[in-house]
Amino acid sequence: MTGTFVGMPSFPAFPAFPEAAREAVGDGVLRANLRHATHTIRDKRARAVAELADWDRLRAAGKAVKDHTLRHLDRYLLQLEESVTAAGGTVHWAADADEANRIVTGLVLATGHREVVKVKSMATQEIGLNEALEAAGIAAYETDLAELIVQLGHDRPSHILVPAIHRNRAEIREIFAAEMGRWGRPAPDGLGDDPRELAEAARLHLREKFLRAKVAVSGANFMVAETGTMVVFESEGNGRMCLTLPETLISVVGIEKVVPTFRDLEIFLQTLPRSSTAERMNPYTTMWTGLGPSRGADGDGPSAFHLVLLDNGRTDTLADEVGRQALRCIRCSACLNVCPVYERAGGHAYGSVYPGPIGAILSPQLRGTGSEIDASLPYASTLCGACYEVCPVAIDIPEVLVHLRERVAQGGPVTREGVRVRIRPAHGHTAERAAMRAARLLLDRPAALRAGERLLARARRLRPRRLPGPGRAWTDARDLPELPPEPFRDWWARERGGRA
Amino acid sequence: MSSRDRILGRIRRAVADGAPDPAVPRDYFQVHGTRTPAQTADLLAANLAEYRAKVHRVDEDGLAPLLMRLLAARGAQTVLVPPALPPYWLSAADPTRIHDRAVSTAGELDRVDSVVTGCALAIAETGTIVLDGGPEQGRRRITLVPDHHICVVRVPGQVVDSVPQALRRLDPTRPLTWISGPSATSDIELDRVEGVHGPRTLEVVLLTGPAE
Numbered sequence: 282m283t284g285t286f287v288g289m290p291s292f293p294a295f296p297a298f299p300e301a302a303r304e305a306v307g308d309g310v311l312r313a314n315l316r317h318a319t320h321t322i323r324d325k326r327a328r329a330v331a332e333l334a335d336w337d338r339l340r341a342a343g344k345a346v347k348d349h350t351l352r353h354l355d356r357y358l359l360q361l362e363e364s365v366t367a368a369g370g371t372v373h374w375a376a377d378a379d380e381a382n383r384i385v386t387g388l389v390l391a392t393g394h395r396e397v398v399k400v401k402s403m404a405t406q407e408i409g410l411n412e413a414l415e416a417a418g419i420a421a422y423e424t425d426l427a428e429l430i431v432q433l434g435h436d437r438p439s440h441i442l443v444p445a446i447h448r449n450r451a452e453i454r455e456i457f458a459a460e461m462g463r464w465g466r467p468a469p470d471g472l473g474d475d476p477r478e479l480a481e482a483a484r485l486h487l488r489e490k491f492l493r494a495k496v497a498v499s500g501a502n503f504m505v506a507e508t509g510t511m512v513v514f515e516s517e518g519n520g521r522m523c524l525t526l527p528e529t530l531i532s533v534v535g536i537e538k539v540v541p542t543f544r545d546l547e548i549f550l551q552t553l554p555r556s557s558t559a560e561r562m563n564p565y566t567t568m569w570t571g572l573g574p575s576r577g578a579d580g581d582g583p584s585a586f587h588l589v590l591l592d593n594g595r596t597d598t599l600a601d602e603v604g605r606q607a608l609r610c611i612r613c614s615a616c617l618n619v620c621p622v623y624e625r626a627g628g629h630a631y632g633s634v635y636p637g638p639i640g641a642i643l644s645p646q647l648r649g650t651g652s653e654i655d656a657s658l659p660y661a662s663t664l665c666g667a668c669y670e671v672c673p674v675a676i677d678i679p680e681v682l683v684h685l686r687e688r689v690a691q692g693g694p695v696t697r698e699g700v701r702v703r704i705r706p707a708h709g710h711t712a713e714r715a716a717m718r719a720a721r722l723l724l725d726r727p728a729a730l731r732a733g734e735r736l737l738a739r740a741r742r743l744r745p746r747r748l749p750g751p752g753r754a755w756t757d758a759r760d761l762p763e764l765p766p767e768p769f770r771d772w773w774a775r776e777r778g779g780r781a
Numbered sequence: 782m783s784s785r786d787r788i789l790g791r792i793r794r795a796v797a798d799g800a801p802d803p804a805v806p807r808d809y810f811q812v813h814g815t816r817t818p819a820q821t822a823d824l825l826a827a828n829l830a831e832y833r834a835k836v837h838r839v840d841e842d843g844l845a846p847l848l849m850r851l852l853a854a855r856g857a858q859t860v861l862v863p864p865a866l867p868p869y870w871l872s873a874a875d876p877t878r879i880h881d882r883a884v885s886t887a888g889e890l891d892r893v894d895s896v897v898t899g900c901a902l903a904i905a906e907t908g909t910i911v912l913d914g915g916p917e918q919g920r921r922r923i924t925l926v927p928d929h930h931i932c933v934v935r936v937p938g939q940v941v942d943s944v945p946q947a948l949r950r951l952d953p954t955r956p957l958t959w960i961s962g963p964s965a966t967s968d969i970e971l972d973r974v975e976g977v978h979g980p981r982t983l984e985v986v987l988l989t990g991p992a993e
């Protein structure tokens with residue numbers, strides 16, 4: 282089976298989850314950083330959500346909007362294409378990462394410029410755009426503070442929302458002092474590690490780039506079919522800079538990000554910020570429709586806008602009745618912050634730009650389960666259900682995990698690059714060994730589960746009793762997918778004498 | 782076959798299983814709670830302040846002196862002015878007015894100390910002001926590059942309670958910028974720091990008095 286390549290080509294192959302996780306679990310600094318971060322956001326989020334008495338209704342509405350859109354995705358994409366074009370934009374379609382990279386590289390080269398500023402975007406990380414641009418002699422500068430830290434540190438992002446969550450202030454100071462000068466304005470002499478000082482150094486370093494940039498690359502959180510409106514949520518203002526100042530704007534967006542109407546945004550404008558940064562509203566949201574009424578003539582916003590619609594495994598995911606719900610994801614990262622496995626293993630262990638519970642179901646679907654890392658991901662979970670409970674679009678992540686475990690263990694029909702194929706069980710292959718090691722890693726680490734246990738009692742009532750369709754036979758034959766009748770910790774205490 | 786046709790074909794085959802097509806339940810609230818206009822303005826002020834915007838309240842007569850004081854307190858030498866800002870707003874202010882023109886470069890805007898604008902509307906429940914590039918607000922870039930933004934909101938005419946109410950009043954074809962507090966980051970150990978890239982100081986003036 283061939284897998285669509287999604288990932289970061291300039292880095293060596295990812296180890297399977299258990300190897301990477303084992304290393305992370307042994308890293309005390311990393312674990313302390315992660316624990317502090319995830320717990321802080323998680324507690325704040327609960328308060329922000331509790332403020333809205335209609336949260337459950339917003340969640341149901343968000344889920345329904347996404348399901349409805351996915352059901353008619355062809356129609357809404359065509360409508361979007363028409364409205365963006367009518368508003369002066371140009372729409373491109375990319376079946377996979379290579380094609381998207383080719384399109385963007387070609388568009389940048391055609392401008393005659395060799396530098397682009399970038400708004401944090403998971404889609405462009407997924408396709409390895411920065412590396413593709415670099416290979417074509419184009420320098421791509423990440424402008425989000427955390428992405429800058431990651432980029433300067435020759436590192437990989439480890440969290441959807443706060444990609445440098447694994448770095449503490451001392452490490453960030455080191456990176457700035459050592460690397461900024463190689464890319465532009467150097468860090469000031471005697472830079473300290475106070476977050477205020479570090480942010481100021483980043484402000485000066487990046488401002489130089491914003492003010493001269495002629496080409497910007499972004500993603501988008503939402504695209505509105507009815508009007509052609511693109512929406513970017515952010516906090517720092519780097520997004521506003523990139524979306525406003527350059528002459529050419531190129532947005533690379535997954536096809537699942539479309540919503541039918543402008544009105545639909547009222548749901549996600551309420552649920553996304555609260556789930557994500559735990560705020561009533563994120564500091565900045567930018568919306569633009571093509572080139573706007575003035576068609577860029579007044580120098581407000583780009584004079585050329587290109588939208589690249591990206592498939593790269595999404596239509597294959599859509600073809601899976603159980604797994605397609607992963608396409609509802611609005612990338613809020615709430616599921617990461619409640620996940621006991623993520624908290625211990627860290628984002629890098631998931632071997633993709635999509636870490637945590639959502640990564641565990643999205644990557645093996647976008648890329649297929651052919652590689653060791655992708656085969657191990659469905660096992661990188663305790664199935665405690667906390668991720669489902671916080672998800673603002675009600676993705677039943679445990680259900681999809683169990684479904685994907687079945688695929689790894691039993692094989693069966695899947696769609697790859699639009700073609701229905703049957704994959705063989707992973708028996709005896711490296712994939713299955715990786716999967717089993719992932720499961721064992723979790724069972725060997727009771728402390729990793731404890732946080733999840735507290736949620737388990739509440740979550741259990743939300744779990745499907747039995748898998749639908751072909752999964753049923755599998756759940757009948759195996760113990761793993763069903764939540765145990767007693768909390769894991771009780772079982773552990775009984776079976777292993779409470780040894781932790 | 783073009784990629785467009787290939788992708789559309791894959792989608793059509795993928796959903797040919799007759800997946801359910803749920804109706805979207807719209808039973809979520811259009812507004813959270815009932816408030817008098819005065820309570821709505823209070824909520825807006827409280828939520829703006831919680832996100833570290835500085836909030837001032839003033840009537841028509843007090844506006845020009847207040848704007849003068851705010852600019853003086855910053856030591857602003859220059860202030861950017863959108864094309865149709867009512868001239869009396871800045872009639873008492875000393876700083877040199879810089880009129881934004883299409884040819885003004887980002888570098889020129891970067892040398893301006895402050896900017897004063899109106900807004901399209903403000904949302905009380907979230908503490909958000911929304912700009913739509915109207916003549917009292919000017920181009921997107923002028924509220925972005927200078928370090929100090931003063932935004933005047935007419936109360937009650939420009940204030941709505943909730944996000945759904947706001948969307949109904951906005952025109953999606955206009956360039957929309959939603960602002961909730963000054964630029965901020967929590968990327969370093971989750972310590973909130975104001976003003977990484979956008980203005981570090983946002984002052985919101987709630988202007989009461991006869992609308993328009």
Ligand code: SF4
Pocket residue numbers: 556609610611612613614615616617639668671672673674675676
């Ligand atoms: S799966 Fe749900 S909780 Fe996780 S990032 Fe996506 S929308 Fe957020």
